[in-house]
Amino acid sequence: MxxxxxxxxAEDLSSGDFDGLIVGCKRCGHYAVADGALNDFLRLDFDARVAALNDAKAAADSGAKPVIATAVRV
Ligand SMILES: [Zn+2]
Structure with missing residues (x-):
């Protein structure tokens, strides 16, 4: 994928346990995008997608996989 x-x-690491896409990317790392956020996420420009990932990383517990649950920055 x-x-x-x-x-x-990137590797598609999606599993039945998570409702969305789980990605293993050499550049971006391991992260997940929730199904409900995926369409909007893909419409963001590159900088906004990177920012959304950085927000998710900041919100994730240490060692936990960041999950992009919304494509809108809060
Ligand atoms: Zn990537």
Missing amino acids: QCPICGAE
Whole structure:
């Protein structure tokens, strides 16, 4: 699959346990995008997608996978 943030080749790590996309990207790391946020997320420009990932990383507990639950910055 392509990384939905940077477009590089990435691993699709999605599992039945999570309602959305789980991505393993060499550039962006491991992260998840919730199903409900995915369409809006893909419409963001590159800088906004990176910012959304950074927000999710900041909100995640240490060691936990960041989850992009909303494509709108709060
Ligand atoms: Zn990436």
